[in-house]
Amino acid sequence: MAEPWKIGMFQCAGLMGSWKLPENRSTQFLDLGHWIRMAQQLEDAGVDFLFFADDYGYPVVDDGIPATAIRGGVQFPKGDPTMILPALAAVTSRLGLVTTLSTQVELPAMVARKMSTLDNLTGGRIGWNIVTGAGQNASARLFGRALTDHDKRYEIADDHVDLSLKLWEGCWDDGALRKDREGGVYADPEGVREIVHEGPHFRSNGVLQVPPGPQRTPVLFQAGASAPGRALAAKYAEAVFLAAEVDALTAQIADIRRLADANGRDGSAISCLIAGTFVVAETTEEAERIRARQTATKSLDDAAAQYAFFTGLDLSKMDPDRPLDPSAGLTQTGRTNVERFLGPDAPTVREILEEFQANSVMGKPFVGTPAEVVDQAADVLARTGANGFLVQPDHTGTFDSFVELVMPELRRRGLAGHQEEGETLRERLTGGSAHLAPSHPGAAYRRSTALV
Numbered sequence: 451m452a453e454p455w456k457i458g459m460f461q462c463a464g465l466m467g468s469w470k471l472p473e474n475r476s477t478q479f480l481d482l483g484h485w486i487r488m489a490q491q492l493e494d495a496g497v498d499f500l501f502f503a504d505d506y507g508y509p510v511v512d513d514g515i516p517a518t519a520i521r522g523g524v525q526f527p528k529g530d531p532t533m534i535l536p537a538l539a540a541v542t543s544r545l546g547l548v549t550t551l552s553t554q555v556e557l558p559a560m561v562a563r564k565m566s567t568l569d570n571l572t573g574g575r576i577g578w579n580i581v582t583g584a585g586q587n588a589s590a591r592l593f594g595r596a597l598t599d600h601d602k603r604y605e606i607a608d609d610h611v612d613l614s615l616k617l618w619e620g621c622w623d624d625g626a627l628r629k630d631r632e633g634g635v636y637a638d639p640e641g642v643r644e645i646v647h648e649g650p651h652f653r654s655n656g657v658l659q660v661p662p663g664p665q666r667t668p669v670l671f672q673a674g675a676s677a678p679g680r681a682l683a684a685k686y687a688e689a690v691f692l693a694a695e696v697d698a699l700t701a702q703i704a705d706i707r708r709l710a711d712a713n714g715r716d717g718s719a720i721s722c723l724i725a726g727t728f729v730v731a732e733t734t735e736e737a738e739r740i741r742a743r744q745t746a747t748k749s750l751d752d753a754a755a756q757y758a759f760f761t762g763l764d765l766s767k768m769d770p771d772r773p774l775d776p777s778a779g780l781t782q783t784g785r786t787n788v789e790r791f792l793g794p795d796a797p798t799v800r801e802i803l804e805e806f807q808a809n810s811v812m813g814k815p816f817v818g819t820p821a822e823v824v825d826q827a828a829d830v831l832a833r834t835g836a837n838g839f840l841v842q843p844d845h846t847g848t849f850d851s852f853v854e855l856v857m858p859e860l861r862r863r864g865l866a867g868h869q870e871e872g873e874t875l876r877e878r879l880t881g882g883s884a885h886l887a888p889s890h891p892g893a894a895y896r897r898s899t900a901l902v
Contacts, residue, residue: 452864455831456689456721456838456879458548459492459849462503464528467847470747476847480529482537488848489538492545495853496867498879499546499577500538501671501691501840502531506555506592507585509759511766515588516755522748524755525585532564539572546875548577548671553610554603555583555593561610562617562658569663574874574884577669580686582607587762600785604678609649611670611686615892616645617658618667623897627661637661643897665884667892669876675702675786684709684717685891688880691840693725693812694790699834707835715889721879726827726839727815730855734818741817744845745808753806760787760811770800787811812842820859828865 466476478484492500508526509519519526531549538547547568551561561578568576582603583589590597598606626641647654672679672687675694683690684706692699707717729744731737754766768774773796774788791802809815816823827839844851860866871877874884886893 454867455860455865456723457497457860457866458499458501458546458723458838458840459497459852460501460503460725460840460842461488461531462528463531463534464526465523465847467843468744468747468845469523469847471743471845474845474847476843482534485534485538486541489542489545491853492849493542495849495857497545497841497857498838499548499575499875501548501577501579502534502550503579503584504528504531504550505552505581505584505589507583507588507759509585509755510587510591510762511755511758511764516758518751519755519759522752522755524752525759532568535568535576536571539568539575542575543573544575544878546575546577546669546879547572548579548669548875550579550581552581552583552589553607554586554598555589558610558613558652559617559654559656559658562614563660565614565668566618566658566660566663569665569668570660572663574664574876576663576665577671577689577875579671579673579691580607580611580682581673585759588759600676601678604674604682606651607682608685609651611682612891613645613647613649613652613654615667615686616647616895617654618662619886619892619895620645620897621658622662624662641897665874665876667886669879676789679786680706681709683720684715685713687720688876688890689721689723691723691725692836694786695813696830696833698790699724699830699836703835713891716887719880719882719887721838722834722836723838723840724830724834724836725812725842727809727812727842728823728827728844728852728856729815729817730820730823730844730851732819732855734822737817737819737823740845741815748807750803750807753803756810757787757802757806761785763788765799765803768799770803771798773798774802820855823856824859824863824865 463479467474469476489500508515509524535547535549565576565578586597623641626638628635628638642657644655644657670687671689672683673691675692690706692702703722710717710720729737729741731740758764774791791797816826841852843849857866877884
């Protein structure tokens with residue numbers, strides 16, 4: 451039997467896809483029924499998880515949000531996906547639910563408390579996408595903070611995750627929660643302890659208030675592809691999100707796995723998921739018409755605002771007929787989306803804008819009939835060594851076309867429909883235990899291996 455693809459679905463609690471098209475439903479992002487219908491559809495389809503990207507950022511140009519971003523709905527507005535997740539947990543039983551929390555905004559004890567609560571509420575179906583923060587220019591202004599150096603943000607993230615793992619894995623023993631009404635013992639004091647952490651960026655001396663959920667630690671995802679991002683992924687991530695051209699993806703995946711092996715982990719066990727845009731219809735011609743309609747909804751001004759969100763650079767003020775200045779690579783935010791346009795045969799600023807107009811940060815789409823797009827996607831997996839896709843919403847802002855057209859083709863080929871057994875997201879995604887693998891650095895904080 452063919453190795454099944456791992457399939458996650460990408461959303462944010464905001465406008466998605468080509469929202470200007472009349473059939474697009476992402477303008478309903480503050481309607482809970484919209485998310486309930488989507489989660490139930492995805493569970494019925496048998497995908498692995500629904501992922502919510504999140505940040506406090508928005509495009510910033512000339513020291514403020516540009517009118518283009520507000521008018522065109524470019525990375526603005528957005529709601530808070532963590533408020534949506536409990537409702538989705540209540541109407542599903544197997545679908546994984548993954549959300550983003552920034553190590554620049556949320557303190558470790560806050561992340562540990564939220565994720566432990568969600569792990570309990572979802573029955574062990576929660577995952578944390580570890581980010582140092584998208585839209586850094588805006589979020590720094592919003593919170594009244596100085597913009598943090600790119601590489602330092604990853605040093606902070608390392609310390610943040612280390613402390614979070616101590617809280618999840620080290621505070622509560624298995625069996626410490628008694629709920630003994632007759633004996634009057636809710637929890638065994640010998641099995642609950644304070645965590646003392648003196649790191650380079652965080653200090654803590656206290657107890658995680660929430661008893662552990664089925665996974666203890668949420669499944670750890672990571673999405674940064676710069677050199678520090680890959681190092682962080684190799685140390686902690688169980689799954690990695692990537693978006694780039696095929697050659698770059700191949701190199702990034704190989705490097706992450708090499709670094710993980712060097713850290714004493716099994717690099718091949720890290721699930722690498724590529725951002726996949728599937729423009730699919732019953733005929734190739736209809737798929738191409740959908741693609742053309744999508745591209746036509748976004749102007750070059752919209753593309754410039756979006757690029758400013760991801761990188762902090764305002765392409766609208768640069769010579770459109772010249773490449774980026776190499777010094778642009780020193781930006782403190784979104785460095786990967788600058789570096790991909792530098793070097794020999796670098797595109798002009800106009801070509802960068804045209805690329806963002808058509809594809810944003812997600813790379814070239816797969817366009818055609820169900821059989822054609824699956825062939826194209828399978829070729830990318832074979833060339834890169836990736837394990838599956840983080841599927842982008844279609845022109846409706848949902849996943850209707852993927853569920854109705856692509857999933858049946860995947861099942862026909864044996865690439866979907868035979869998921870790993872298990873009750874938790876970690877079991878189904880990794881095929882292993884509900885808890886962190888023994889080689890993961892977080893496992894060292896378990897009392898059974900570290901303190902007894």
